[in-house]
Amino acid sequence: MNMLTIFKRELTSYFTQPTAYAIVIVFGFLSSLLAFTLGQFWNVADASLNGSFFVYHPLLLMILVPAVSMRQWADEHYTGTIELLGTYPIKLRSAIIGKFLASAVVWALALALTFPMILTVNYLGDPDPWTIFSGYLGSFLVCLTFLAITTLVSSFTRDQVVALIVSVAICCLLTMIGWEPVINEVRRTGPETKEAVELMTRVGIFSHFFDATLGRISYASLIYLGGIISVCLLGTNLALKSQRA
Amino acid sequence: MIEVTGLTKRFGPKAAVDDLSFSVKKGEVLGFLGPNGAGKSTTMRMVTGFLPVTAGEISICDISMINNPQEAKRKIGYLPESAPLYNDMSVQGFLKFCASMRGLTGSARREAVAKSIETCFLESVYRQSVGTLSKGYRHRTCLAQSLLHDPEVLVLDEPTDGLDPNQKLEVRKLIKNLGKEKAILFSTHILEEVTAACTRAVIVDQGIIVADGTPKELEAQGGGSLYDLFHKVTTFETPAA
Numbered sequence: 001m002n003m004l005t006i007f008k009r010e011l012t013s014y015f016t017q018p019t020a021y022a023i024v025i026v027f028g029f030l031s032s033l034l035a036f037t038l039g040q041f042w043n044v045a046d047a048s049l050n051g052s053f054f055v056y057h058p059l060l061l062m063i064l065v066p067a068v069s070m071r072q073w074a075d076e077h078y079t080g081t082i083e084l085l086g087t088y089p090i091k092l093r094s095a096i097i098g099k100f101l102a103s104a105v106v107w108a109l110a111l112a113l114t115f116p117m118i119l120t121v122n123y124l125g126d127p128d129p130w131t132i133f134s135g136y137l138g139s140f141l142v143c144l145t146f147l148a149i150t151t152l153v154s155s156f157t158r159d160q161v162v163a164l165i166v167s168v169a170i171c172c173l174l175t176m177i178g179w180e181p182v183i184n185e186v187r188r189t190g191p192e193t194k195e196a197v198e199l200m201t202r203v204g205i206f207s208h209f210f211d212a213t214l215g216r217i218s219y220a221s222l223i224y225l226g227g228i229i230s231v232c233l234l235g236t237n238l239a240l241k242s243q244r245a
Numbered sequence: 246m247i248e249v250t251g252l253t254k255r256f257g258p259k260a261a262v263d264d265l266s267f268s269v270k271k272g273e274v275l276g277f278l279g280p281n282g283a284g285k286s287t288t289m290r291m292v293t294g295f296l297p298v299t300a301g302e303i304s305i306c307d308i309s310m311i312n313n314p315q316e317a318k319r320k321i322g323y324l325p326e327s328a329p330l331y332n333d334m335s336v337q338g339f340l341k342f343c344a345s346m347r348g349l350t351g352s353a354r355r356e357a358v359a360k361s362i363e364t365c366f367l368e369s370v371y372r373q374s375v376g377t378l379s380k381g382y383r384h385r386t387c388l389a390q391s392l393l394h395d396p397e398v399l400v401l402d403e404p405t406d407g408l409d410p411n412q413k414l415e416v417r418k419l420i421k422n423l424g425k426e427k428a429i430l431f432s433t434h435i436l437e438e439v440t441a442a443c444t445r446a447v448i449v450d451q452g453i454i455v456a457d458g459t460p461k462e463l464e465a466q467g468g469g470s471l472y473d474l475f476h477k478v479t480t481f482e483t484p485a486a
Contacts, residue, residue: 002345005342005345012334013334016333080325080329081329083329084323084329086295087294087318087321087323087325089319089347091315244297
């Protein structure tokens with residue numbers, strides 16, 4: 001009940017302020033731009049959209065996702081409204097999950113509103129709808145992971161800008177460490193880096209993202225991403241509680 | 246209604262509140278006086294369940310805030326010192342949200358919101374965005390959220406801070422009226438408020454109660470002046486050289 005109340009408040013807040021609109025428009029524009037330029041949409045003729053469209057999502061999300069939820073707890077600290085939440089007869093975890101789900105809905109909407117890309121490939125060819133669904137699933141999982149990281153970071157500070165910078169840094173690290181050009185550079189240095197490359201691939205978000213986009217998401221990937229999300233949300237609970245002690 | 250025994254709060258080696266004990270009964274308005282940094286807000290934050298205690302016991306309507314915080318919090322309405330609000334909401338929207346958080350729904354919620362808007366004189370601004378309100382209205386909006394669920398206990402941290410003289414007078418009257426039916430703990434450093442609104446007052450300094458009594462008793466202790474007593478029993482902070 002309280003979780004739903006907080007969820008509704010947060011979601012309304014995203015849409016009464018320009019945040020949600022800005023994110024939906026900027027993400028839609030940049031993801032399409034990358035697909036048609038770097039992704040060579042016309043030349044690749046890839047109806048699954050994996051190689052031209054979805055592949056760039058983590059690079060955009062690592063910056064844009066923290067921008068949505070940087071204020072999540074930082075603003076509660078800054079305005080002091082955390083003192084109201086803390087004195088209402090509610091469980092802190094319902095506030096954390098309510099806020100997290102509201103930002104997840106904003107991202108689900110931002111992803112859904114890239115549908116003109118699907119209409120385009122449907123017009124041009126005969127794509128497999130499940131492959132495209134898998135692509136969206138992969139992107140959404142990355143969104144959830146980055147949202148959870150930002151939630152945790154924002155619980156430590158009352159400054160939204162600090163929350164943004166630190167969250168972007170962590171999300172960039174998680175993304176870049178498994179990005180193919182980075183992996184290739186490490187691999188080039190010699191055969192002794194084999195283990196390091198393997199570790200980077202496993203830790204980086206890209207390998208798990210690709211598994212999901214190709215419709216073959218493994219339990220290991222689900223456990224890894226689900227683990228990051230759970231640890232971050234539980235960490236937020238602990239951080240908020242310990243700050244009052 | 247409020248029973249506080251041996252309340253202590255330490256931040257590292259520093260004791261912000263040191264072995265504080267007091268009680269507030271139904272129909273009583275207890276003024277919590279003290280200089281800045283005396284531990285008033287820390288005490289109130291512990292009484293309302295926001296801050297965990299280092300030691301001691303807090304009981305609200307015979308429910309322990311330490312062992313059963315969810316139930317104890319239901320009995321309290323709280324106005325924090327800075328009157329925090331969600332600036333992106335309207336006054337009415339904010340009060341509806343707070344009422345929902347208190348478990349009110351449907352017509353009960355509508356009535357509670359309407360009543361608190363009326364009680365705190367918010368009729369002229371209830372559609373306005375909270376972010377555009379003046380300080381006085383912000384304070385009253387936050388006071389309104391503390392009254393929504395008609396709590397038995399009210400904890401008000403400097404409720405008249407930032408209000409103009411007319412608004413101060415109204416809020417004092419309101420506290421006095423509400424105090425007939427409820428137990429009210431309110432902090433202030435405006436000494437006139439003690440005689441204007443309190444049935445009893447305590448003076449806190451460096452986390453310890455240094456004076457306790459009815460306004461008349463306290464005045465008598467200060468030789469006829471509450472100011473003199475305040476000066477006598479509290480530490481005067483001199484600026485660092």
